[in-house]
Amino acid sequence: MTARHVLQQADITRALTRISHEILESNRGSAGLVILGIPTRGVTIATRLGAILNSIEPGTVSVGALDVTMYRDDLSRNPTRAPSPTNIPDGGIDGKTVVLVDDVLYSGRTIRSALDALNDLGRPRAVRLAVLVDRGHRELPIRADFVGKNLPTSTSERIMVRLSEIDGVDEVTIE
Template sequence: MSTGTTRTVMHDADIARALTRISHEILESNKGPQDLVLLGIPTRGVTLANRIGGLLADIAGVGVPVGALDVTMYRDDLHRNPTRTPQPTQIPAGGIDGKTVVLVDDVLFSGRSIRAALDALNDIGRPAAVRLAILVDRGHRELPIRPDFVGKNLPSARSERVNVHLAEVDGIEEVTIES
């Protein structure tokens, strides 16, 4: 239970704009949709990956494979945090070997989830390149991980909490910060 204040830093239109920009940047960086695979990190990263996949199809006129990559069992902090229920990993039929994989997540904080995702990818195949798309980068990295595509940089204190709420998961569309 929070006793501090909560303020909304992104509304639904801001999120939509950020995802559209990220989608264009992905296409530009990859020089088109060929050999792209989007893998969302559960829970909200999967929703964001599906949205970006839809936007890429609208922009490029070609569908991009979208999947999910659960990193729960690859995390290095399972002993400190209650174990989350693993979600299914779903790799598109074409696999990831030789492809440019774009990992998609909602918030980048310490970088530990992304490190876990890189470990999980190693068990699945060998992509040609791995890129990172993040809706909110809040800083405070503990590992040398930097996103390639960012919806919003949101400087925050370590004590603050950034919450991403998406309509498909939460019934509301916003990003809030709690102090």
């Protein structure tokens, strides 16, 4: 099967910059923002978003990681998954505006797990969702607030997000 390039490095950077501005616009500034990435690539994107946000409005945005493995609804259907570290910034999430970040939004089940996980960690003022790619085929009533690119796909296709920190190259392909 041939891979079709959908986003190149410059497209990803532009998308993340736009998302950062949209986050600041909807939050009316950077006050009380906590960016939480969902491992693995969501964390990388969250780190990049945090850097962009702090360069636009210096200082106050904190970035962390939220592992959802233990909250998944498909644990007994797949081989045992190894969890990743959860890392909540020092201020916690109580009363903050949490922006969940993931690479691809598909069924919505990962985000449901993330909402359950957040529930056990505190009570944010609001929870938003930012994704690099929304490929459709939702199985739950969940939608993203900030989307890098909407990609209509068929379920037989695979979306591959590669990021230079992990994969050595920035690209999104359909395979």
